[in-house]
Amino acid sequence: MSGLQVRALSVSHGAIQALRGVSFSVEVGQLAAVIGSNGAGKTTLLRALSGLNRPSSGSAQWNECEMLGARPDALVRRGISHVSEGKSVIPELSVKENLVLGGIWRSNKGDTNAAIAEVVELFPILGQRMSQSADTLSGGERQMLAIGRALVSRPKLLLLDEPSLGLAPLIIEQIFATIDQLRRKLGLTVVLVEQNAMSALEIADTGIIINLGEVVAFGKASELIDDPALRAAYLGY
Amino acid sequence: MQKLLETLLIGVSTGSIYALMSLALVLVWRSTRVVNFAQAGQAMLSTYIGFEIASRSEIFWLGLACAITAGALLGAGVDFFFMRVLFKRAVSGPAVVVAPVIATLGLLGLIRSIVGLIWGGEFKSIEAPASKDGFTIGQTTIPFSALNLLIIATVSLILITLAIIFQRTNLGLSLRASAYAPEIAQLAGIKTARTRTIGWAIAGGVGGVAGMLVTSYNFLSPYSLDLLLVFGFIAAVIGGLESMVGSVIGALTLGIGLTFILNYIGTSLVFIGGFAVLVVVLLLKPDGIMARGKVRRA
Numbered sequence: 001m002s003g004l005q006v007r008a009l010s011v012s013h014g015a016i017q018a019l020r021g022v023s024f025s026v027e028v029g030q031l032a033a034v035i036g037s038n039g040a041g042k043t044t045l046l047r048a049l050s051g052l053n054r055p056s057s058g059s060a061q062w063n064e065c066e067m068l069g070a071r072p073d074a075l076v077r078r079g080i081s082h083v084s085e086g087k088s089v090i091p092e093l094s095v096k097e098n099l100v101l102g103g104i105w106r107s108n109k110g111d112t113n114a115a116i117a118e119v120v121e122l123f124p125i126l127g128q129r130m131s132q133s134a135d136t137l138s139g140g141e142r143q144m145l146a147i148g149r150a151l152v153s154r155p156k157l158l159l160l161d162e163p164s165l166g167l168a169p170l171i172i173e174q175i176f177a178t179i180d181q182l183r184r185k186l187g188l189t190v191v192l193v194e195q196n197a198m199s200a201l202e203i204a205d206t207g208i209i210i211n212l213g214e215v216v217a218f219g220k221a222s223e224l225i226d227d228p229a230l231r232a233a234y235l236g237y
Numbered sequence: 238m239q240k241l242l243e244t245l246l247i248g249v250s251t252g253s254i255y256a257l258m259s260l261a262l263v264l265v266w267r268s269t270r271v272v273n274f275a276q277a278g279q280a281m282l283s284t285y286i287g288f289e290i291a292s293r294s295e296i297f298w299l300g301l302a303c304a305i306t307a308g309a310l311l312g313a314g315v316d317f318f319f320m321r322v323l324f325k326r327a328v329s330g331p332a333v334v335v336a337p338v339i340a341t342l343g344l345l346g347l348i349r350s351i352v353g354l355i356w357g358g359e360f361k362s363i364e365a366p367a368s369k370d371g372f373t374i375g376q377t378t379i380p381f382s383a384l385n386l387l388i389i390a391t392v393s394l395i396l397i398t399l400a401i402i403f404q405r406t407n408l409g410l411s412l413r414a415s416a417y418a419p420e421i422a423q424l425a426g427i428k429t430a431r432t433r434t435i436g437w438a439i440a441g442g443v444g445g446v447a448g449m450l451v452t453s454y455n456f457l458s459p460y461s462l463d464l465l466l467v468f469g470f471i472a473a474v475i476g477g478l479e480s481m482v483g484s485v486i487g488a489l490t491l492g493i494g495l496t497f498i499l500n501y502i503g504t505s506l507v508f509i510g511g512f513a514v515l516v517v518v519l520l521l522k523p524d525g526i527m528a529r530g531k532v533r534r535a
Contacts, residue, residue, distance in 0.1 A: 045446050052420065072423045073429070076425065076426035081424070084420065084424060091417075092413070093410075093413065097414075101422070101425040101427075102425055104410060104425060105426060105504075147426065153426060161469075
């Protein structure tokens with residue numbers, strides 16, 4: 001089986017079990033939205049997939065290769081990039097440096113420069129700000145920079161954690177439209193973690209609803225929008 | 238007027254050595270969040286090794302090169318064998334904050350004892366690579382010597398090299414990214430643990446240079462670099478502990494300030510002066526002179 005296969009994944013933070021036997025799969029080229037309320041375990045899931053958290057049991061395979069147990073820097077080299085929660089850019093560095101960072105693991109600088117040029121084509125605003133400190137960017141621009149940095153490593157699997165966090169509704173719409181375009185253009189497989197369920201499900205192929213660390217619904221995004229489990233996960237009834 | 242100029246020049250020469258020690262402390266602080274008191278010991282042991290080579294070969298610069306190498310290896314070793322293990326074992330509670338600092342103090346004591354065992358406690362001296370006699374301009378001889386000039390030149394060269402490494406190379410970008418945001422750095426594909434060890438190695442090498450330069454006009458003993466550690470630390474605090482540029486500015490300010498006290502007020506007040514500066518900075522600008530008025534974000 002190619003694509004992403006997550007089986008019976010459990011993660012504990014000390015005595016608290018944040019994820020309990022989570023299983024789902026995402027086919028290559030598809031976008032899966034992981035939705036659920038605050039504290040449902042969405043971020044924990046992504047952190048386990050990218051190697052930031054140590055899971056207690058389970059497996060996760062990307063194109064039949066085990067991901068769990070590998071460090072994030074090793075996974076990047078295997079085409080898995082994680083854009084962590086809250087505009088993950090380094091404000092002390094310039095826009096250019098943030099982008100270069102995405103390809104810093106390569107020995108060939110030419111590849112990185114070419115990848116940066118492609119990202120600038122996708123996000124022209126970043127091209128105008130290259131030498132500015134990332135600190136000076138707006139919230140939406142920062143999110144583009146964070147995604148741009150991940151793209152510089154030319155990932156096959158992109159893990160996005162709440163790209164809409166703290167952004168104005170209009171900007172959120174733009175970001176979601178951009179993510180949708182990107183993954184079609186680049187053939188990316190995307191796992192998108194979001195609290196903003198409707199926006200996420202609109203661009204997703206499949207949806208995974210998580211509540212209290214467990215998958216409560218998994219299926220076609222278009223069907224999940226009307227699923228009572230969705231309402232339950234958010235409103236508690 | 239002449240005295241003023243002399244004081245300024247000597248101050249820059251003194252301050253430039255503080256700058257190296259201060260940079261070594263800042264480099265480690267930024268990457269590991271530890272004030273490395275063992276830095277005095279690492280620099281001292283490196284200097285003893287440099288001293289051995291310099292006195293046997295009678296070439297100061299060969300001694301300096303060996304001190305840099307020894308300092309770098311020692312720095313990397315301290316991170317690899319002590320800090321990594323410590324951070325793995327101490328994961329929660331007050332131990333996380335206290336243990337590494339206490340460990341560096343313990344290490345300082347350990348290195349001192351080892352050096353005492355090998356070389357004894359007596360003062361050693363290194364043949365200075367340039368004359369310690371002041372330059373003579375016309376009829377008057379000023380205290381500023383060829384050695385002072387050489388010290389400033391050496392430190393400048395090292396600072397320029399470091400600036401190029403940090404601003405222009407991928408290694409430098411990795412070091413900065415890992416210091417500012419270790420998690421993002423890791424997600425970008427940087428091997429942060431290895432990068433941190435390289436940072437410790439650079440700090441150790443820079444500390445070794447500081448030790449050799451101080452010893453070139455002073456004596457070497459197991460305690461001779463303690464004052465350098467204190468002044469380096471004060472300079473780092475003036476600069477805000479985070480900023481490499483700030484620490485250099487802090488060190489030059491401190492060096493010039495203390496030389497003024499020495500020349501215009503008296504020897505006895507130098508030490509007090511250093512601490513007075515520390516207290517004033519901590520009270521007025523606890524984030525250092527480079528602080529931009531807001532707290533650094535994660």
